[in-house]
Amino acid sequence: MKLKTWKELPAGAVITEPGSARNFKTGSWRSYRPRWIEENCIQCLFCWVYCPDMSIVTKEGKMTGIDYDFCKGCGICALECPGKKGQKALVMEEEGK
Amino acid sequence: MGKKIGITGNEAIANAMRIANPDVCGAFPITPATEIMQRFCTFVSNGEVKTETVLAESEHSAMSACIGASAAGGRVATATAAQGLALMWEMLFIASGLRLPIVMGVANRALSAPLNIHGDHSDGMGARDCGWIHLYCEDAQEGYDNMLQAFRIGEHKDLRLPVMVGIDGFITSHSIQTAEYLDDDVARKFVGEYQQTLPALLDIKNPVSMGALILTDYYHEYRKAHEQVMMRVFKVVEDIGKEFEKISGRPYGLFESYRLEDAEVAIVVMSSAAGTTKEVVDEYRAKGIKAGLLKPRLYRPFPYTQIAEALKHVKAIAVLDRADCWGGSYGPLFTDITGALYGLDKKPVLINKIYGLGGRDYMPDQAEYTFNELIDLAKGGKVKAVKEYIGVRE
Numbered sequence A: 001m002k003l004k005t006w007k008e009l010p011a012g013a014v015i016t017e018p019g020s021a022r023n024f025k026t027g028s029w030r031s032y033r034p035r036w037i038e039e040n041c042i043q044c045l046f047c048w049v050y051c052p053d054m055s056i057v058t059k060e061g062k063m064t065g066i067d068y069d070f071c072k073g074c075g076i077c078a079l080e081c082p083g084k085k086g087q088k089a090l091v092m093e094e095e096g097k
Numbered sequence B: 001m002g003k004k005i006g007i008t009g010n011e012a013i014a015n016a017m018r019i020a021n022p023d024v025c026g027a028f029p030i031t032p033a034t035e036i037m038q039r040f041c042t043f044v045s046n047g048e049v050k051t052e053t054v055l056a057e058s059e060h061s062a063m064s065a066c067i068g069a070s071a072a073g074g075r076v077a078t079a080t081a082a083q084g085l086a087l088m089w090e091m092l093f094i095a096s097g098l099r100l101p102i103v104m105g106v107a108n109r110a111l112s113a114p115l116n117i118h119g120d121h122s123d124g125m126g127a128r129d130c131g132w133i134h135l136y137c138e139d140a141q142e143g144y145d146n147m148l149q150a151f152r153i154g155e156h157k158d159l160r161l162p163v164m165v166g167i168d169g170f171i172t173s174h175s176i177q178t179a180e181y182l183d184d185d186v187a188r189k190f191v192g193e194y195q196q197t198l199p200a201l202l203d204i205k206n207p208v209s210m211g212a213l214i215l216t217d218y219y220h221e222y223r224k225a226h227e228q229v230m231m232r233v234f235k236v237v238e239d240i241g242k243e244f245e246k247i248s249g250r251p252y253g254l255f256e257s258y259r260l261e262d263a264e265v266a267i268v269v270m271s272s273a274a275g276t277t278k279e280v281v282d283e284y285r286a287k288g289i290k291a292g293l294l295k296p297r298l299y300r301p302f303p304y305t306q307i308a309e310a311l312k313h314v315k316a317i318a319v320l321d322r323a324d325c326w327g328g329s330y331g332p333l334f335t336d337i338t339g340a341l342y343g344l345d346k347k348p349v350l351i352n353k354i355y356g357l358g359g360r361d362y363m364p365d366q367a368e369y370t371f372n373e374l375i376d377l378a379k380g381g382k383v384k385a386v387k388e389y390i391g392v393r394e
């Protein structure tokens, strides 16, 4: 993305484009990434409720994966995930390993 | 023409606010500015204005309310002093950074400790670099005139910046002086209706977000943009000053020059002390001494080049500061004046006097003492001390 010069900026740093947070990918902040283990998932959607971002992707009311463009790796989803018979469906793994 | 009356500086400011009829005033009382909002609230109660007052639990909250209301898209005004201005400090940067044209009357007062409620400029000087426009007034008349102009200046489409208007605490805020109000209709026409020329939060057809996080990729650019918008203030202040002169007969520029054109010695001083100094200038002129005065009106942004032009022919200049910077350095106005004059090939001799802290009276003999020293310096005398406290017990 070509960055604007100081002459092109809106006064007061006002954002006039609705939903433009979508353009600001925050996934690079992550040092740990959640990995989804589908066979352990009971589709309770706790992860979707607790994710402080909107990084749990769902389709027709079902958890289908993680949006790594925005997931910051906070680990809340993995903490809250009940999984199946004590087997977590979300686990945190160090990035780059 | 308007009518001549006896008023306090606070009354003058409150009356200008009545004319401007702000949508919202967020405020918290503090001596010596309390009377501004007290008088203004009487106008609210009497239905003379349609303002919604938000009487907050602190100055920090009062300024926050002003910021919210201004961001929402309304005309906003308030008043404060001293510790109150200090408590607003972080919010002052938010008001200017979001480019919100809030207008604030300040009854300039000393900062604690030691606790003191009287007039000096330490509060305003502490807020000098917060991105606001600063106007300083000699008396109640200038308080009324500058406050009216402040709405026009801050809300100008080329600027959209907050403005603070300083009157000297007690000396101006509380003493009754002769002043002239414009006819309300004339004054109202001058100030005009509020125009929202930037996006506003309550413009629901054009939704916006304010206060976003701006990191290393853009913060530097936004600061450069702010520096540049401040450079546009000079022209707006001068244009509006000229327009105001047409309806009032009272001229307003970036600063006032008094018998300065051919002066060999001059005092630079702000606010009420300028009145006393003018008397002494006249006294010395009567004795055949070419004395003059420069009184800054627009203190931020500081008109460096224009002031250098006005002072360049003077042989010796004393800058009088009613505040000090305790870093082993000089008074704040002195450093601005030296900054302005540094670029000259032939520089005047400059000295700095600190006077009147915590409301200590500034008397004609202090101006005389200073002029006598300047006369000696103009003849080639040696500077004994660049900075000196005057009117202090040794």
Ligand code: SF4
Pocket (backbone or CB within 6 Å): A034, A050, A051, A052, A053, A054, A055, A056, A066, A070, A071, A072, A073, A074, A075, A076, A077, A078
């Ligand atoms: S790690 Fe945090 S941000 Fe990422 S999906 Fe889980 S809860 Fe959301």
Ligand code: SF4
Pocket (backbone or CB within 6 Å): A036, A040, A041, A042, A043, A044, A045, A046, A047, A048, A063, A077, A080, A081, A082, A083, A084, A089, A090
């Ligand atoms: S919290 Fe765990 S079990 Fe529940 S939907 Fe999310 S991944 Fe599946």
